[in-house]
Amino acid sequence: MLALSSVSLSYDTQPVLHGLSLDIRRGEFVCIIGGAGKSSLLKVMGGIEPPQEGQVLYDGVDIYHVFDRKYSEMQKASGFLFQDAALLANLSIFENVALPLRYHCRMSEHEIRNRIFEVFDLLNISIRSDQRPAVFPLSIRKMVAFARALVLKPEILFLDDPTGNVDHTARETVIKTLLEMKCSSKIAGVIVSQDPDLITLVSDRIIVLHDGSIIQDSTVEKVFNSSDERVRSIIDAMGGDSDSQAMHVRLERRDSKELP
Amino acid sequence: MESGTTENILMRTVVSLGKSGLNLANYILELSALFLKSVLSFFRLHPYTRKVIWSNTAKQILFTGVDGLFVISTVSALLGMVIIIQAYTLLPGLGSDLIASLLVLVIVRELGPLLTAFIIIGRSGTAVATEIGNMKVSHEIDALHSMGIDPIRFIVAPRLLGMIISMSLLGIYFDVVGILGGYVVAQLQISLPFDSFLQSMLQAIRIEDIYIGLVKNAFFGIAISMVCCYQGMQVRISITEVPQRTTKAVVGSIFFCFLFNAIFTVAFYI
Numbered sequence: 001m002l003a004l005s006s007v008s009l010s011y012d013t014q015p016v017l018h019g020l021s022l023d024i025r026r027g028e029f030v031c032i033i034g035g036a037g038k039s040s041l042l043k044v045m046g047g048i049e050p051p052q053e054g055q056v057l058y059d060g061v062d063i064y065h066v067f068d069r070k071y072s073e074m075q076k077a078s079g080f081l082f083q084d085a086a087l088l089a090n091l092s093i094f095e096n097v098a099l100p101l102r103y104h105c106r107m108s109e110h111e112i113r114n115r116i117f118e119v120f121d122l123l124n125i126s127i128r129s130d131q132r133p134a135v136f137p138l139s140i141r142k143m144v145a146f147a148r149a150l151v152l153k154p155e156i157l158f159l160d161d162p163t164g165n166v167d168h169t170a171r172e173t174v175i176k177t178l179l180e181m182k183c184s185s186k187i188a189g190v191i192v193s194q195d196p197d198l199i200t201l202v203s204d205r206i207i208v209l210h211d212g213s214i215i216q217d218s219t220v221e222k223v224f225n226s227s228d229e230r231v232r233s234i235i236d237a238m239g240g241d242s243d244s245q246a247m248h249v250r251l252e253r254r255d256s257k258e259l260p
Numbered sequence: 261m262e263s264g265t266t267e268n269i270l271m272r273t274v275v276s277l278g279k280s281g282l283n284l285a286n287y288i289l290e291l292s293a294l295f296l297k298s299v300l301s302f303f304r305l306h307p308y309t310r311k312v313i314w315s316n317t318a319k320q321i322l323f324t325g326v327d328g329l330f331v332i333s334t335v336s337a338l339l340g341m342v343i344i345i346q347a348y349t350l351l352p353g354l355g356s357d358l359i360a361s362l363l364v365l366v367i368v369r370e371l372g373p374l375l376t377a378f379i380i381i382g383r384s385g386t387a388v389a390t391e392i393g394n395m396k397v398s399h400e401i402d403a404l405h406s407m408g409i410d411p412i413r414f415i416v417a418p419r420l421l422g423m424i425i426s427m428s429l430l431g432i433y434f435d436v437v438g439i440l441g442g443y444v445v446a447q448l449q450i451s452l453p454f455d456s457f458l459q460s461m462l463q464a465i466r467i468e469d470i471y472i473g474l475v476k477n478a479f480f481g482i483a484i485s486m487v488c489c490y491q492g493m494q495v496r497i498s499i500t501e502v503p504q505r506t507t508k509a510v511v512g513s514i515f516f517c518f519l520f521n522a523i524f525t526v527a528f529y530i
Binding site for chain 2: 043046047048068069071072073074075076078079080082084086087088089090099100102103104105106107145148152158
């Protein structure tokens with residue numbers, strides 16, 4: 001579905017990603033963990049940050065070398081959740097979520113309203129949607145941004161730290177929603193996270209980044225049991241020690257689809 | 261030794277001038293490219309996308325045009341009054357014909373468009389540059405990309421159109437209020453009847469003055485919107501870049517307004 005081929009990225013002269021190649025299959029959930037470059041990699045995959053070298057292929061088409069209309073169509077098929085929510089400050093909560101629908105779809109006001117409240121229900125969002133994002137805490141803004149990412153029924157989701165800086169209820173909702181989507185649809189997901197519960201419960205595969213390179217691309221069990229020192233230190237920093245009882249509990253929860 | 265130093269200074273000056281020239285040429289090219297992209301983005305729009313773009317354009321007209329009316333009215337009325345007061349101090353026996361010619365010359369041809377542009381730069385240009393700069397820092401522009409929404413179509417093009425329409429209309433409004441301000445002072449000084457003032461105005465003003473004023477205002481609108489949007493878009497990661505870029509937007513806008521004003525004056529009045 002999505003393939004990266006020898007992708008390199010640098011900001012000014014500072015290299016961030018070095019010749020990365022990877023594939024995301026339809027219906028697959030992949031988590032990216034590790035050091036610097038995770039969010040940049042997500043942006044490259046999400047069609048936001050063109051790499052200096054390499055290609056990003058979506059169904060075989062290089063997303064950075066297509067005409068505007070095709071690019072817009074490809075972006076329409078993906079949903080992106082930013083770490084800081086990135087809601088448009090001068091639009092209300094409702095208008096933020098309605099924007100992609102208004103821009104891309106021929107829908108009546110009634111249909112737009114129905115679709116938005118359908119997604120709000122899914123994510124347990126019950127706030128005054130005529131207010132601007134600035135009046136709400138980051139936790140709510142992130143949930144609204146998640147709703148915006150889902151509103152066009154994307155084929156692939158890019159989520160940058162979806163459970164970071166959100167309250168317990170919101171975190172639970174995010175994990176539950178992702179698990180449900182994973183089971184009931186063919187949607188794919190790429191998630192940058194430091195949350196061991198989210199990673200173990202949701203991901204089919206984990207990509208470990210270190211100094212802008214992939215040092216491991218494997219299943220949850222293999223990554224959490226890795227003997228590589230660099231991987232171990234990343235796992236330890238997340239509080240995801242593989243030897244502990246906690247890890248086994250998490251894997252059991254994943255198999256039984258039980259929420260943390 | 262001394263001649264070597266002089267040569268070095270000369271060389272450095274030439275190199276520095278060359279670099280500045282190249283930078284300016286590059287800046288103008290990038291602004292032109294942004295303008296072209298913005299114009300092209302109005303074409304081939306879906307009807308539902310068009311609705312979103314028109315809504316943004318209307319908001320820009322409201323902010324730049326309608327909300328700016330009070331400042332424009334005050335400045336233009338005061339300018340008209342001051343011109344006539346100063347004219348009376350120089351020529352106490354000033355008649356209605358000369359008053360009309362003076363107002364047309366100073367307000368309609370030169371100061372009206374320029375002062376309107378300056379007010380728009382201060383009110384709306386800075387707001388546009390700051391808003392876009394903040395949107396860059398808070399990843400709102402990235403969010404638009406992620407939704408498949410072209411930021412040029414969604415942000416820049418409506419501001420371009422909104423600024424052109426607002427500038428053109430405000431320019432005419434400035435002229436009218438400025439002339440009326442001048443008339444109020446003239447009325448107080450020599451009890452000038454309105455119909456004879458109007459008669460003199462109609463004789464003094466040429467149709468060219470009106471359309472040149474309109475074209476000039478439209479070009480100022482293009483310059484202000486493009487420079488301010490461009491500078492806003494140049495913000496990269498830090499909030500501290502926003503005021504720096506806003507300052508550059510103001511200076512750039514003023515520069516291009518003076519440049520266009522000089523070009524139009526030379527082209528149409530010489």
